[in-house]
Amino acid sequence: MSKQMKKAHVRRSEDERKTSTLQGGLSHLAQKEVVCNKMSQTRRIPRHFVLSSYPNGAPEEETYSNLRTIPDTTEQMEFNISSAAQVGRQLALIGDEFNRTYHRKFEDTLLDLAHGFTVSMEVASAWAPAVGFTLLPHAGGLLGSKITKKEIPVWYQSLQKPSWCPPNWVFAPVWGTLYTSMGYGSYLVWKELGGFNEKSVVPLGLYAGQLALNWAWTPIFFGAHKMGWGLVTLLLTTGTATATTASWYNINKTAAYLMVPYLAWLTMASALNYRIWNDNRNKKQPE
Incomplete structure (x- = not known):
């Protein structure tokens, strides 16, 4: 009987020890489960967007120093989704406004460029006749300069000239100035008469005639060494230029005044051509 009681006591002790061990293991598992559940119900949000309380509703970004733990509940998830949607709408509005603003600026820039180009073309078209008329007399002067450069150092240098004869370097700038003034004067007359028409035949025809005679003097005097015929050409040029100035005076006084220095130089x-012809006509000139 005592042996049976001892065996029963030993079995009961072993059962209690197993039960205690099982309860301890279950308690440990329960604690682990609680910890895991808490960990699963919490999350760190290093960077996220929230709607600010500013009047314009612009989103602002939290910094890393503002980390916080948010329970992963259904309400919080819905709030996060709603916040993200609002942020998306705000960004879309900002993007649309940006596109509209810069699209308008781009269109305005293109319009300004087109307007500037149109104005430039109008200015260029308005000044083209003035430039053309002003430069026209220089064409004959440039052609004549090729002859004078060849003849002045040799033939012209050998001629007897009066003491009041201007130095050679004076002629080029003087003729350049006179050609410019008479050319611009012809533009003023052309503009005043409304272009080439019946009214402009006489004033512009006289101008063209004296200009042709002017261009012809250099080949005759310097090129052909015909001092007498050069004098005749100069006298005809002076007479035609005087008639041109008189016809211009009633049309545009400024144009007529621009011809006065030209008449004085002619x-x-x-007079210089006459003196050179008179002093050198009986001398044998080198060909």
């Missing part, structure tokens, strides 16, 4: 050139 008078001096005619």
Whole structure:
């Protein structure tokens, strides 16, 4: 009987020890489960967007120093989704406004460029006739300069000239100035008369005639060494230029005044041509 009681006591002790061990293991598992559940119900949000309380509703970004733990509940998830949707709408509005603003600026820039180009073309078209008329007399001067450069150092240098004869370097700038003034004067007359028409035949025809005679003097005097015929050409040029100035005076006084220095120079050139012809006509000139 005592042996049976001892065996029963030993079995009961072993059962209690197993039960205690099982309860301890279950308690440990329960604690682990609680910890895992808490860990699963919490999350760190290093960077996220929230709607600010500013009047314009612009989103602002939290910094890393503002980390916080948010329970992963259904309400919080819905709030996060709603916040993200609002942020998306705000960004879309900002993007649309940006596109509209810069699209308008781009269109305005293109319109300004087109307007500037149109104005430039209008200015260029308005000034083209003035430039053309002003440069026209220089064409004959440039052609004549090729002859004078060849003849002045040799033939012209050998001629007897009066003491009041201007130095050679004076002629180029003087003729350049006179060609410019008469050319611009012809533009003023052309513009005043409304272009080439019946009214402009006489004033512009006289101008063209004196200009042709002017261009012809250099080949005759310097090129052909015909001092007498050069004098005749100069006298004809002076007479035609005087008639041109008179016809211009009733049309545009400024244009007529621009011809006055030219007439004065033609008078001096005619006198110089006469003296050179008179002093050198009986001398044998080198060909």
